[in-house]
Amino acid sequence: MIGRALVIGGGIAGIQAALDIANSGFEVVLVEQEPSIGGHMAQLSETFPTLDCSQCIMTPRTVEVGHHDNIRLYTYSQVEAVSHDERSGNFRVRIRRQATYVNWDLCTGCGVCQEKCPFKVESLFERGIGTRKVIYTLSPQAVPNKPVIDAENCRYLQSKWDIEAGRVPAVDKKGNPAQPKCGACAKFCPTESIDWEAQDEIIEEEVGAVILATGYDLFPMARLPEYGAGRLPDVIDGLAFERLLAASGPTAGKVLRPSDGKTPLEVVFVQCSGSRDPERGVPYCSKICCLYTAKQAILYKHRVPQGQAYVFYIDVRAGGKGYEEFVNRAQEEDGVVYLRGKVSKIFRQEDKLIVKGADTLSNRTVEIAADLVVLATAIVPRAGNRQVAEMFGLAPDENDFYTADNEELDPLNSRAAGVFLAGAALGPKDIPETVAQASGAAAKVLMLFQAQKNRTPQAELAAVPGD
Numbered sequence: 340m341i342g343r344a345l346v347i348g349g350g351i352a353g354i355q356a357a358l359d360i361a362n363s364g365f366e367v368v369l370v371e372q373e374p375s376i377g378g379h380m381a382q383l384s385e386t387f388p389t390l391d392c393s394q395c396i397m398t399p400r401t402v403e404v405g406h407h408d409n410i411r412l413y414t415y416s417q418v419e420a421v422s423h424d425e426r427s428g429n430f431r432v433r434i435r436r437q438a439t440y441v442n443w444d445l446c447t448g449c450g451v452c453q454e455k456c457p458f459k460v461e462s463l464f465e466r467g468i469g470t471r472k473v474i475y476t477l478s479p480q481a482v483p484n485k486p487v488i489d490a491e492n493c494r495y496l497q498s499k500w501d502i503e504a505g506r507v508p509a510v511d512k513k514g515n516p517a518q519p520k521c522g523a524c525a526k527f528c529p530t531e532s533i534d535w536e537a538q539d540e541i542i543e544e545e546v547g548a549v550i551l552a553t554g555y556d557l558f559p560m561a562r563l564p565e566y567g568a569g570r571l572p573d574v575i576d577g578l579a580f581e582r583l584l585a586a587s588g589p590t591a592g593k594v595l596r597p598s599d600g601k602t603p604l605e606v607v608f609v610q611c612s613g614s615r616d617p618e619r620g621v622p623y624c625s626k627i628c629c630l631y632t633a634k635q636a637i638l639y640k641h642r643v644p645q646g647q648a649y650v651f652y653i654d655v656r657a658g659g660k661g662y663e664e665f666v667n668r669a670q671e672e673d674g675v676v677y678l679r680g681k682v683s684k685i686f687r688q689e690d691k692l693i694v695k696g697a698d699t700l701s702n703r704t705v706e707i708a709a710d711l712v713v714l715a716t717a718i719v720p721r722a723g724n725r726q727v728a729e730m731f732g733l734a735p736d737e738n739d740f741y742t743a744d745n746e747e748l749d750p751l752n753s754r755a756a757g758v759f760l761a762g763a764a765l766g767p768k769d770i771p772e773t774v775a776q777a778s779g780a781a782a783k784v785l786m787l788f789q790a791q792k793n794r795t796p797q798a799e800l801a802a803v804p805g806d
Contacts, residue, residue: 340428340547340791343368344784347418347727348552350378351770352762352777354400356550359781361409365788368544369404370434371414372723375481376401378554382464384584384592386770387634388665394480394587401482413542415439415487417723421730428757428791432544438537440488440496441474446532448476448484452524460492462589466579468597469589474524479587488533494521499535547791548757548784549731551741552777553724555763558613558620558717566612566685566714572598573692574685574712576612577631584638594642596711599690603646603710606639607694608632609682610652613717621717621738626767628715629655630662633669635713640673648675649707651682651696659769678705685712718767731758740766751780759783 342365346353349371357367369376381401383393404410416436423430441452453472462471464478474488490496499519501507511517525533560568560576567574573596575583582588583595596603610628613620629652636648650669655677657663669675680697687693691708698705720739728735732755736742741760744752751759761780762773 340788341545342366342788342792343544343546344788345370345418345430345432345544345546345549346552347549348378348554348762348764349373349376349404349412349414350552350554350762350773351380351397351400352552352554352764352773353378353550354397354404355774355777356552356761356781356784357404357410358400358407359778360784361407363781363785365409365785367407367410368432368546369410369412370416370418371412372417373477374415374439374475374485374487375477375483376404376412376414377477377480377482379578380770381478381480382466382578382585383581384586384588385634385638387630388659388661390634390637393585398480401480405482411544412483414483416542418727418730419541423732423755423757425756428547430546430549430757432546434542434544436540436542437487438490438539439485440490440493440534440537441486442532442534442537443483443485445530446485447530448486449529450486451527451529452486452533455523455527457521457523458492458494460489465582465589466576468575468579468582488524495519495525496535548759548787550759550761550777550780550784551727551731551753551764552760552762552780553721553727553764555718555767556721558719560612560714560716562619563612563714563716566609566682566712567687567692568714571685571687571692571712572596573603573710574714576714576716577628577635580635580713584635584642592642594639594646594711601710602643604643605707605709606636606646606648606711606713607682607692607707607709608636608648608650608713608715609694610650610715611681611717612714614715615653621719623738623767624656625715625718626656627718627769629657630659630665630769632713632715633657633666633675636675637669637673640675648673649694649709650675650677651694652677652679653681654679659771680705718763720764724764731755733758740764751776751783757787 345368346357357369420433456472458473459470586592614625678698680699682696684695694707743750759780761776
């Protein structure tokens with residue numbers, strides 16, 4: 340067995356697992372589908388219950404990954420195929436690295452190309468409340484801090500391909516060969532890093548163990564029409580509110596309404612939006628929503644002291660060290676009003692959002708004229724979880740989360756030899772639990788490698804059939 344591990348997923352779980360293995364002297368291949376590592380933690384403003392800066396905690400780790408001699412980092416990449424040699428225990432993995440159209444060996448990450456690019460599109464990293472350039476990095480702290488070109492929205496690439504495919508005339512009105520439009524990034528790049536002819540790259544790696552740390556997504560707001568989600572710009576999800584709170588976000592940390600840029604003075608948080616709802620959402624509790632809603636309400640009050648925050652909840656589930664005290668702090672010190680009941684409908688009335696719900700403790704209906712509504716949408720598996728699981732011969736559960744071989748006594752071992760699990764790909768969890776699982780999965784890999792390393796040559800020969 341080769342002493343090299345594959346970690347799929349570059350969020351905090353994948354980062355922690357990769358560093359633990361690499362710092363023990365073994366090689367790691369880390370694959371992340373986004374242009375840079377960090378996962379959803381890179382989108383957060385602060386963490387609960389300490390209110391520590393998320394970037395301050397994570398950036399030293401991402402930088403260490405980017406410079407570690409034992410870590411081979413493939414971002415903007417996906418695992419396409421896997422084969423397993425049962426005799427040696429090794430996995431042969433085929434990785435597709437998408438074309439970035441930027442030569443990262445030449446690029447210095449100066450940012451001139453992004454500054455000069457004239458086109459902006461909606462940023463998925465900013466959850467739709469901010470924009471980015473067509474050539475972009477995810478954030479100022481991105482690792483690697485090298486840009487990629489969004490080919491689908493790049494005017495130069497699209498016009499180039501139209502000319503090559505004959506969809507537009509190959510010559511201009513003067514009879515000269517037609518030239519693609521724009522190309523501003525290439526004109527101003529001081530190192531001539533733009534590569535318009537770039538192609539996807541296929542890489543093959545051989546590893547002895549695998550950690551699946553593919554993370555999570557959020558329940559689509561479009562599936563909550565009764566809340567106006569997707570139609571009303573001032574109804575946003577929890578990650579979008581994190582970007583409003585973040586100093587590196589589209590509003591530089593100021594809480595402003597997406598529709599008109601005004602400061603919201605009445606903010607309603609709706610917990611269990613899609614969670615614990617077998618008919619229209621998912622049947623399970625998303626575990627972290629009670630705490631991050633309390634955190635967001637506290638931070639909102641810090642940013643807008645004159646504002647008022649309301650939280651609609653079914654139950655408060657604050658299981659963790661200091662978690663119950665944190666929720667109590669939101670109510671007692673920051674004046675957050677908690678209403679036990681569900682919201683039935685949200686609609687616009689002039690420049691307000693009317694939130695209709697119930698308070699089951701007082702047995703009355705509640706109607707709040709809000710300026711902003713934040714939905715704590717359900718935690719769901721990444722879209723490719725099932726496909727990744729099937730490549731390794733695993734069967735995810737009915738919700739497409741990964742399942743361990745023994746959920747109680749061996750929660751990090753999968754049912755496939757040499758494949759281990761960590762983080763929110765197994766189910767909703769907070770950052771401390773995710774990091775603990777990642778280190779546990781890394782320890783499993785190290786045990787496997789060390790056991791192989793300790794095998795004697797005589798034991799190796801005795802294991803060969805026919806000798």
